[in-house]
Amino acid sequence: MTRRGQSMVLHAVLIAGGLLTLFPLLWMLSASFMSNGESTTFPPHLVPHAATLAQYRALFLRLNIGRAFLSSTIVAATVTVCSVLFGSMAGYAFAKLRFRGREKSFGFLLTAIIVPPQVGMLPLFLLMKTLHLVNTYWGVIIPSMVTVFGIFLIRQFMLSVPQELLEAARIDGAGEFRIYWSVVMPLARPILATLATFMFMSTWNDFMWPLIILSNQSHHTLPVALANLLGEHVLDVELMMSGSVVTVLPVLIVFLILQRYYIAGLMVGSVKG
């Protein structure tokens, strides 16, 4: 086969694969603009014959999905800010401050990575119940406020910050917090962006723990609200598709803007083993 022929076959396969990959998402988007029943007609409509916002109107006006959108935003934003702050503090201490038992305690912390989160969920629920945090945003937020992955990610980055920089600041009389905040943190911006992107997306997409801790509809995050909606509206395909779009679109947009940072985090995660 000629080089030109090879290139054509290669790109044909790549484009076919791309269309296949995007199809479910494109169909979701398209069906969300259809009127009731249009997505199940035969022969099927791939694009709406008369695009309508009726599903989104029902979703926001009648079914109050805006409430779940707000809940998801509050939870994901709080988790992101807290996990970046606490993770960077701990990661900095493990990388740059000298204290006894540093390597041992860090090694112990890393064992947490092999424990599946489900193992702690039953007692965690009982703990939250004791603390009266069931059906509150804090019940979802607190367990994700610090992740071992985040500490690990930041520590690996901070190891490369030159020690002389810190010593120079110390000689200039800067306090430990000041060194962390005004010397180290500005240098760490890329890795902070990575962790922030990671935490925002994983919290937004999280399902099992919010499902357990938020039994009251008023606090449901989008994935929980969507799963709930499916119970009552399983026949309203177009409505469910608009709900799916509302759930997926924010993370897809965040990913498209910040994918450089997200993929960097993924690579660190994959070489840690």
Next chain:
Amino acid sequence: MKNNEARAALLFLAPAIIILSLFFFLPVIAGFALSVTDFDLYTLGDVHNLRFVALRNYRELFANPVFWTAFGNTMYFALAGGPLTVAVSLFAALLVNAKLTRWKALFRTIYFAPVVTTLVAVAVVFKYLYHPRFGIINIALGALHLPQPDWLGDPHFAMPAIILLAVWKGFGYTMIIFIAGLQNIPEELYEAARLDGAGAWGQFRHVTLPMLGPTFLFVGVVVAIGQLQIFAEPYVMTQGGPLNKTLTIVMMMYQQGFKFWRMGYAAAVAFILFLVIGAATLLQMRLGEKR
């Protein structure tokens, strides 16, 4: 000076230590303790009803055929879904990374997009795509005069349908890791292979595969560990049916623990999940050493 640093370190670590101990380590340890009690709805009402039952929950679990069904389904999902995901992602990585390929970044982003989508939302989408009569998949199969299974309603097809969703959702992640691995293979090796008269297949067989080999196994186990925790797909798409064919370990834990409030029994299920994942992790570490 040193003393000062140690004091600062303690303050910097305090939020992480407090939160991780209280809301991660403590619950995990308590989980094991819970699994040897009869914690149930009555205990939830009055904690004095709590009894130590030693290994009774485990004995009951091992005698329960439903548990073995859930266990088998989870293994089926991980052992079929894992390798399939790895195979698809290797294929995608080879195509995206090929020398002739243009718009590499675009294709990479497209193939990666499903990874970042919300699992619950795409499970809802696939539930409709799999509809026996109106779903696009069966309409397409019908147009090709192929059989049109009732994907999520047929005991033989429900788990494969969920596996397909998982492969679609997950292959982009491993593809990225493979692309990095491919880029680390020195070009000279390919040149040497070409001088020895190796064609495209020969180069793949004798250079790419051996050089990727360790990454290959490692990635497969990482995927499998994630897949052992499968929950949202059956929860949204099948509720564990038909005939318990998509009931998984985590789903059983959720049902026993948070539907029937048999928390001691559910904790035993969770502990078994921990053991299975621990075993898979050990295997992964062994493979990691070889890498």
